[in-house]
Amino acid sequence: MAPSEIAPVDLHAPGTGRLPAFTFYNYFRSSAAYRVRIALNLKGIVPARTVDLDIRVGEQKAEEFSEAIPHGLVPAFAWEGGSLTQSLAMIEWLDVLTPDRPRLIPADPEQASHVREIALAIACDIHPLNNLRVLSYLGGELEVPEARRLQWYRHWIAEGFTAVERILQRRRGAATFALGAQPTLADICIVPQVFNARRFDADLTAFPLIVEVAERCEALDAFARARPQAG
Ligand SMILES: N[C@@H](CCC(=O)N[C@@H](CS)C(=O)NCC(=O)O)C(=O)O
Known part of the structure; x- marks a missing residue:
């Protein structure tokens, strides 16, 4: 069989596996x-x-x-x-x-790639730049003052969210959540990043679709219960 004829494997097919404790x-x-x-x-x-x-x-x-x-x-x-x-x-x-529970990555390969596109735009292009160890290194070894570290933080939020907002503009259509009628891995990545952006007072006015998606998700119990409590 030529490579182009290889049958797609549905990793979500029932019986793929069983969740251990x-x-x-x-x-x-x-x-x-x-x-x-x-x-x-x-x-x-x-x-x-x-x-x-x-x-x-x-x-x-x-x-x-x-x-x-x-x-x-x-x-x-x-x-x-x-x-x-x-x-x-x-x-x-x-x-x-757990293919019998709500799917977080759609089975349809094209939809799945769109979901991953947003998830990776956040998880690879924003989050690692603003991680605790990066901020600690900037403030410690590199002696970057707090105001400049905040500037760094907000800069990478703005850069990354500009890209995500554009993707949403192009792909979202009439979707309730980021890309469809149900929350997916895309929403799962958007909400914590918005939470962090707000925590660092990043200006989100240029990202109305991201904020709309986040607020819609935050109204759901599954998202609300996962939210960090003060501490
Ligand atoms: N790419 C990793 C990132 C994990 C990560 O950066 N975790 C952070 C908290 S959000 C952490 O443990 N930081 C400890 C540190 O920076 O020292 C993932 O998605 O799980």
Whole structure:
């Protein structure tokens, strides 16, 4: 069979796998963990155990977690005989293993690629630039004053959201959520990034579609329960 004739594999097909009892390594204010909490709520999945780690004091880097969290970042999953890091991979794992629950990545390949396009625009092009360790490095080793660090933060929010807003303008149509009638991985990535942008007083007036999507999602219980509480 020529490569172009290879039949597509539906990773979401029933019987693909079964979700093991797993531990969720979480930090309430981590936006990557916030994504995973939303996904768990949308799927109606409760981890067997949740371990809350305080990344402000580096708890996630403790030796006892090095197998489940080799890269020293939250979130992570671990189960008997396995573990997984990277919020997007973790959400896809949940989605693949529970095809009978609401799908977070559409089965249709074109829709799935559009969902991933938005998710990756946030998870790869915005979030890593404004992560705690990046801000700490700027403020510590590079001695960048707080006002300039805030400028850095808001700059990358504006750059990244400009791209996401354009994608939404092009693709959203009459969708209720980012790209359809149900929340997907795209919405799951938008909401925590908007939460962070507001926390750092970033100006969101140029991004009405992003704000509309975020507010629509935030009205849902699954998103509201995942939201970081003060602390
Ligand atoms: N690409 C990773 C990012 C994980 C990440 O950056 N986690 C942050 C919290 S949002 C963290 O653990 N930071 C600890 C630190 O910066 O020291 C994912 O999506 O899971």
